[in-house]
Amino acid sequence: MPPEAVQYQCRNQVAFLLIDYPPVNVLAAPVRVGLARALETALADASVRAIVIGCVGKTFSAGADIGEFDGPVAEPTLQAVFASLEASTKPIVAAVHGLALGGGVELALACHYRVATADAKLGLPEITLGLIPGAGGTQRLPRVIGATAALDMIVSGAPVDAAAASKLGLIDAIVEADLMQGAQRFCEQLIGQGGQPRPTGARAVDATGFDEAGIAALLSKHSRALKGRTTQQLVIEALTVATQSNFETGLAAERRIADRSIATLESQALRHLFFAERQVSKVPGVIPELSKAIGRQSTVERDGAGWANKAPIARVAVIGAGTMGSGIATACADAGIAVTLIDSHAEGLERGLSLIASNYESSVARGRLTHEEAARRRERIVDSLDLGAAAEADVVIEAVFEDLALKQRLLSTVASLTPASTLLASNTSTLSIAELARPCRDPQRVVGLHFFSPAHVMKLLEIVRAPTTDPAAVGRALTLAKQLKKIGVVAGDAFGFIGNKMMLDGYWREAELLMLEGATPEQVDSAMESFGFAMGPARVSDLGGTDVGTKTRIELFKRETRADPYFVIADALTAMNRLGQKTLAGFYRYRPGERQALPDETVATLIETLAAERGIARRSIDSSESVERCLLQLINVGAQVLDSGVAMRAADIDVVWVHGYGFPKHLGGPMFHADSLGLKHVLERFEHYGARMKNRNDYWRPAALLETLARQGRSFADWDRERSAS
Template identity: 45%
Template sequence: MTAINEVVDLATEGRVAVVTVNSPPVNALSANVRTGIAEAVQKAGADPAVTAVVIHCAGRTFIAGADITEFGKPPKGVPLNEVNAILEACPKPVVAAIHGTALGGGLELALSCHYRVAVPSAKLGLPEVKLGLVPGAGGTQRLPRLVGVERALEVIAFGEPMKAAEAASHGLVDAVVGEGSLKADAVAFAEKLIADAAPLKKVRDRADKLGADPAVFAAFRKANARRFRGFEAPEACIQCVEAAVSMPFDEGLKFERDTIMRLMVGTQSLAQRYVFFAERQAAKIPDVPEGTPTRTIAKVGIIGAGTMGGGIAMNFVNVGIPVTIVETKQEALDRGLSVIRKNYENTAKRGRLSMADVETRMGRFTPTLDLSALADCDLVVEAVFENMEIKKEVFGKLDAIAKPGAILATNTSYLDVDQIAAMTKRPEDVIGMHFFSPANVMRLLEVVRGEKTAKDVIATAMGLAKTIGKVGVLVGVCHGFVGNRMLAQRQREANKLILEGAMPWDVDRVLYDFGLPMGPFAMSDLAGLDIGWSRETSKGETPREILCEMDRRGQKTGAGFYDYDENRVAKPSPVTEKIILDLAAKKGINRRQISDEEILQRCIYPMINEGAKILEEGKAIRASDIDIVWINGYGWPVYRGGPMFYGDTVGLPEVLKVMKEFEGRHGADFKPSALLEKLAAEGKGFKDLK
């Protein structure tokens, strides 16, 4: 064996040269990896004793993609396009031996080999679109030549990998080989190529699958318009595949390269790459380092079988953790379990579960009306009505029932976790675990650290978030924590704007066009206007209260801020418009024309300012944690990077200037935070905070 460099070795097995990459953890295409592969293949190509080459990776995966830590830095080593050209030009058959994942640049390298073999568990894909990019080393040009235009469009523009069997059926993989004998099987495959005098199959020379009707592209755009809304990269991916069809290979490569270079310096890709790292950073807690002991969670208790409790419970049974679920009345318990079963059965109908899986998961539930059944649970999550007195009562009872060392979690959205913890003799075991609705779908879990919460409890909750497929973000105790505290700023301004001159559909349109899934009034109609409202306490002083008094309570009643048809399609309501105009007149408000720019600034800039206050108070560890909350819990468009990233994009001096203008015009709600003023004065952004 010859060491080409510290991460690439070259050895021979009979007449076959084996190039082995060993660059843990994922064999990413760093400068050393690229240079090592290029040198090894050139050396093997020039060796008269070698008649074929196998590219193989040590560890748990084939090359899992580019080394994105090199993005934006001066280039080093051999560029990937040159490595691929060397592979393709090698005078001897080159075989990629794939296990784990061949993603991004890893798949592009494999596409430049003459043949590809893979183990059954391997996955192959081009996920660059998720970073706001297109594949930049021939992926958009070579993949359509192997799998056809339609499948290539899906793989490239969606960024989702395909399994080895499907890859083989489309011609991307030439052979599926043994799970435990990849290298030996790849060498045997290479030897057979030699024995059969097989040709060097250069993907670039293939053209038989490129004869796509231009209508294919138009149909793909139309079918995915909603999915791609606001994103630049999917359209760029489509254009690159169009180039593969319409241009000679080398011109298509140039088009692809020009496209990735343009996107790489754009705001969207910067935002999406920022989010990629921010999500991983959120798991790092300075005073709870990796390796902090955690508590074993083998059984979970859930108090409440309603929408939230049932959804929370599903997360645990999905990963094999049994759940004892408690309700106060049998009909509520039966209804909750029925909803859970229906959710699973609907998933089975879509082919994502078998009916046997449904029964297995339902079998992990122990339903009961007896709170004392939680005595043997390692974690108990309270998901009762959002009322402090009720939650205090529950925790007082839990304290007497739960075993020593059990973690007691509250799913509160707003309330003071420390007050709840004070109802127990073990506040160190109490933590907030704020799931977002629907809890079995939404990725965010706000983990709320109480004043006395033990570090091993925090470490356990954060680790458990990952186990159940959530993005855990640690936050501090304050009203609404991070997400809902900032949301309140937007909601206040939205409600003021519609009395001052805008209509609900104006506000919703501006925020939808900004990239949010829906505006605040459409969201209120969806959730139900009567959440937290009662006829007994209603004062009829806001449009929402008046609408509820008229039994216009949102989509469920066919009318709210909007009118809805039988398919729940919304249209602006003249009833709502009259309510708003009459109320404004009653309050003596002189309505005026309000620009889209003002609507956006009034709704978004106070959120940025509130995020700065959250950072000042230490309720979030870092600005990027706030962004991860908003992206995963509230549908903030990932291509805008989160509210704090967006503030940096606009420029904090500009945000400050507008906030001061609004403060002069609209009062103290717009008073800038001290941190916003400080960073703007220093010419810094939230990204500069340490």
């Protein structure tokens, strides 16, 4: 029989209601039932004069059970439980430790008093899922800290620490020692002073600064995170009700607004990503212990392969001290992993170490790290000019530039220096992992680890496996991703893997075709930025360097072909040494020391010439066509990637594009966006452009999977569900 979700204890006139629902004490039905029953017991016990609500484990409560949002909620509801707590005839004290998020904070607000440990953090992150706090948060919080502070806290979604919470008035006391002992003393003082229940709903709302100007200032403060979003307007609506109505009216209004927020496409998209990010590490055929055994030892072995999971990974060697290599080294050091940074040239090492030092200095200057912590992290990185220094590493990552022969030589040499249990990885964005591994001893231990720049900041890590890759190697790579606090998405071995395949053969390819047909680089960029991307394709190309893509295509053309025109503009710019920001000229021109992209007539003339050579008639193209065509090609290539097995799930593609390529998060990723448009509509629009552009060979041929799903009235989400059930 499962243990009770809420434990009940009594000590010296104080009843303790302790939520024990691992792993993070979500307020699911068993917890709600347990709280209701325990409260009844405490209220019926004449010896109990005060009640404490606390939680077992490292977390107070991560909030409501998101899995209940799309169906009927079992009784009692959170709202009913919180109403009972607030109506208690005996004072109730919330004892908060660790993280209190969403419904966890709403639970604390429904109590009459709140105490917390010094390391506690309290936040209402519902907006990150396109939701408003729906269990009294928009009505109780402004009654405790004021409407303006409540708006700031809810719209930011970020937790505040105990000191800040105390200053806001969100908590009544910080407990320095044992939390339950501190809560006991707090209750005993209440009892001694004749303290009574203090219902939050009975308090007045301080609406100072909650006016048009104040609201606009707060929205401006969070404008970057709120770009393209609408949930903040529902938050304002609910808080406005709190300032103008009584508590019961406010709760009823909040419930209606919360239901509206759940039904929005924005919330559906964000919740889709929430679950997708947690699903990506579930890889068929990968030994669970190898992908999950972080922070504990495992004795799992691969028969005859010499594999042993030595989790957690203790030492990583990074070969290549350039921008990517130094970023990867920083990411590992940030995660507490010892790093050996190796380069064949002293000058290269010096530049890499200087870049690492500069990154840490910047973090200190921004207040993200203390000097002491930055120094500790920097000390985890040692340097070497000798490849032999990689011999003792658990994982070796080569991060030299995209040259197949060079990477093969390095991996082959490192394979001969390391035992079969060492994971060998290539930080490549497009090259074949099977080809890279072919000359190596034990090629089954080679994976691709496609980090995204800057590697110590970006959350995405594409883990690429060849047909011969040992599942244990994939599991080890997933272990590393978790240690680095990155989202590891497993991809198959094909040109560009998931993200770059879709970008190069879909989105960016179409962007160049639009330019050849008459749109300027700034018009295409502006259209895609208006859609929600932080930067348009031409600006991104200039930031990374046009030569990077050209080198990628040189390697591609050794193995595959693409019909002309295929990045003829970018390759021409590279040939002209217009490499982007680093040469002050690319698709745009730049002034020294500035990053503002300025239109350049030289580029306009170049594009006109390239179009004329190909007989492409130029015309005016509006932004809606630019957006639609770029997205259609992105979706179509995504369907090809999915159908070929390079991506396991459509949801994996969404995670890759949101976290690696800047697809607007509130739209859920390209495949979710396609579903939201309707695949029948997507196919019709694809066929429309295919009929209009007959000179494009098979370029506008719809992917077989897209065509099949659309004609059957199914979606990519349906395809994912059917695959997971089989």
